[in-house]
Amino acid sequence: MAEAQGVPFNDAERKLRRFLEAQSLVFEQHQRLTDWCKDSLEGNNNQASYDVAKRIFKDVVAFERAFEEFEVEFWNYIEDVDDGRDRLDQRVIALGLADHKEYFFSKIEACIARLSDVVTEVHANGFEWQFLDELEDSLEALFDVSEDLIEADIKNLGGGLIAELLEKVPSQRLAPIEVVATSNSLRRRQHVNFASRIGDSNIRQAATTLREVLSDTYNELQISNCDPRIIKAIGKCLEEVGQEFELFSPITFGIYVGIANGFKEAVSEELSAFLGRQVISSLMQCDIFLRNFPAWSAYSEEEQKAEVADSAELLAKFQTTSNDPVFEEDIREALTDLAVDA
Known part of the structure; x- marks a missing residue:
């Protein structure tokens, strides 16, 4: 493409690389927080860790989904995949927002605010790890570079340019989304879990x-x-x-x-x-x-x-699973009582 050799291409490439680098740092440190939550919920850490992890894990996981939603929508808006730009512009009007930039700003702001609140709560409970401080710094940097990218002239980012740029950028990040870049579109790669039998x-x-x-x-x-x-x-x-x-x-x-x-x-x-x-x-x-x-x-x-020798073993296996926040406390208490009787 002709404009890919000029200033718009270089400016877009710089912004995209900055965005991906900042995003990589966030998700590397976010993964450490996720792993700590999972270990704590499985009882591998102390009671204080379990209590904090139980409170924050839902928001830790929700950040991934919220950020993924922002990212898929943003890239597909730029590339106008399946006429998505017109649909989103209509939604922006219905929401009473100024333009697509205000819409995407609010999305990224909500994502980052959610994870920032999690980090603040972890700190407030006396857990001091260097990666948490780094995560806060990375979130601030991610907001800045996201704002810079969202503010970019949409005309300079369209027509397959982002897809071309992503093909040039090596895989480098631990993030919840994989994308497929083609000559004229950018799509979310469907995970095998999503595949269905009926089309x-x-x-x-x-x-x-x-x-x-x-x-x-x-x-x-x-x-x-x-x-x-x-x-x-x-x-x-x-x-x-x-x-x-x-x-x-x-x-x-x-x-x-x-x-x-x-x-x-x-x-x-x-x-x-x-x-x-x-x-x-x-x-x-x-x-x-x-x-x-x-x-x-x-x-x-x-x-x-699952091969389980007896009911006591089955209960022991399920008790670990029941630590997930999806289960109510009374379910965990009932399992404890059953385990005593088993």
Whole structure:
């Protein structure tokens, strides 16, 4: 391309390299924080570590998804993948924002603020590690270079330029997104966990319909006398299937559906016959939907194949899993009581 040899190309290349370098540093240090949280939740550190990790882990993981959402949307806006620029411009107008730059600023600001709050809380609980200080510095640098890149003239960044630049930049970062650069577009690489058996358009249509079914069920439950834990379980399912489909995780969704299925008996006892059938039918559709994902099938089959000598060993294995924040405290207490009796 002609302009690739001139000043616009050099300026865009400089901004892109600065962005990727800053992003690399953030995700290297973020990974250390993630690993510490996982170790602490598995009981490998002290009680204070467990308590802090339990409070912050959700936000640590949420930062990855929020940043990934920003990045996919930003690159695809620049490259106008699938007419995404016009759709986003319409959303900007609907939100009452000045322009796409204000929209992307708010996205990156929210990501960085979330992780900054996590670092502040870790410090406030007496944990002092050099990588936390470095992470704070890296987050500030990332905000600055992101702002610089977002402010770039969109005309100088379009027409395949970003795709060409990314082909020149070596893989260097620990980040939650992989992209595929072609001559005229930039797309998120679909992880194998995302692949379905019935094709992209059909699985998207199924997801949209299932989202509507779960939304209707969730709304009905909210105006009922249902146990709030049942509402929360259905809400988790709705939240996952309600994501941008490229960010949807069949394994995460399957775990949430499994937890919701555990309330089927309570649903039959607590709710009216009509609403009870609606909840059970919605969960059955979730189960059918999940069968289309080989990643979920492989995960659930492995779970079924687990070789456990006796109930005590099974409880011991599940107690480790139940440390995940997705499980309520009363579930962990019940497991402890069962382990004593086993």
